[in-house]
Amino acid sequence: MLALTILGNNSAIPAFDRFPTAQVLQTQEDAYLIDCGEGTQMQMAKYKIKRSKISHIFISHLHGDHYFGLPGLLNSMSLLGRTQDLHLHAPAALEQIIQLQMDAASTVLSYKLYFHALGDEQEIMNNSRMSVTSFRTQHRIDCWGFLFREKKNPRKIDAERIKGFDIPASFYERLQKGEDYTTKKGTIIPNEEVTIAAPAAKSYGYCADTIYDETLVEKIRAVDLLYHETTYLKGNEQKAAARFHSTTLQAASIAEKAAVKKLLIGHFSAKYELLDEFLTEACSVFANTELALEGICYKI
């Protein structure tokens, strides 16, 4: 299971107590930070997200509302004595910006920060539980989206039922992978008799900032949760296109074409105080839509 917590859902200018973009995707073991607008570390404290759990940070592009909170977060992690490695996946130009800031402050981080420059579509992270792929979105400057795919989880040993069979513990790992067990006498014990299926592997597609772009459809097809920006309400297609952003109907249309399970919309323009219309409009095209609201944890 994945859980996505929204720390900021606003576009460029913070307004109506809405913070700029930041999200945390959590599994039972890991936490991944996606974009890091100004104030992210304060939002993490407010919503009880542990800074220490973050192992990888993904920055979609170098508009300030997606990364101006990063230097402060990196600093605070160091001041708090972090020792575990941190991996930063971001546009190449960020490396020098951070280095200059560190140099100006005579800062030596307490942990190792590995910088990974984003390129074209490629797998950028892969551990035993998750793989992350980056893909291009169309925005005013270079911008990347991220596709998170949980790996298929191993089946669980059914501790009660396995007692009835004489299966050596050394075989348990193969049981978890789905194998049947054959006894010395040749009797087959079907895997399902002694294991429990793991929850299905889930997927999350984050489309960052983007103009309406149908080539995204194949990149995030059929994900369990899709985040697509909706800076503007419908009727603002021209303004959205001019600024390389999207409207409610455009986001919902991508979700529908990609047959995703659920759509989450955010990156609301500071000109809107109320958000109800965003939901109404998007739902008219794709019913299973929710607003990305700060502090809310969306279970995937």
Added chain:
Amino acid sequence: MLALTILGNNSAIPAFDRFPTAQVLQTQEDAYLIDCGEGTQMQMAKYKIKRSKISHIFISHLHGDHYFGLPGLLNSMSLLGRTQDLHLHAPAALEQIIQLQMDAASTVLSYKLYFHALGDEQEIMNNSRMSVTSFRTQHRIDCWGFLFREKKNPRKIDAERIKGFDIPASFYERLQKGEDYTTKKGTIIPNEEVTIAAPAAKSYGYCADTIYDETLVEKIRAVDLLYHETTYLKGNEQKAAARFHSTTLQAASIAEKAAVKKLLIGHFSAKYELLDEFLTEACSVFANTELALEGICYKI
């Protein structure tokens, strides 16, 4: 009259809802931003400080808790269509950091940003109402304090009482400067008869981050309000010295030696949740002390 609003009073790591350092000094006409920690633009919105009124920004040093909110503020001012000039007084290295960030985002500001690198003790701003002088403080990296001195305000014409005299309006400006008027017949009309004294010119000394340093005393002698950091409570002199910070008793001792009218203390370490003891300890040396509390406007 000067009015100082505290937007952030915490040291490096934001904690207990306390934001890092930022202050706004306002006269009737102008607003000056002093340091700009992460979240300053959100705090300005919260405490109804108009971004558009800020004409000059002063950054004491390049530890992140004193400037990581600046790029976001500069961006937002531009997105809101600011056209008036903005002057930034800061350590030289900040210019390149900001330029890199602007370049990475393909940002062209809507207004002119003038960068003024801080040097040694010198007057760095001077208009008809205020002069600002920078001075060095002793910190881990180059750091500056700022002394704000209001200019002597012109006297006000007493509209009611001046009616009783035949003084030409062309002489009013000289009356405001304090001159008496001599009639054609040689009668002297004393200035005090037809003008009202302006409020006294006030002064504010901002000592930024600093180790205990008695050379500061002459730099801010007898100011109406002194801000001196107190990262730690008494008994932490060694830790304070090692980190180039000050304790309550040290801040109060500087205030006493400099015979300032009032002391404001802030930059509290994230290890303290409650602040009462800071006040008690400082007051034991210098009675007229107040805590720098967020959102509070201190009249000078």
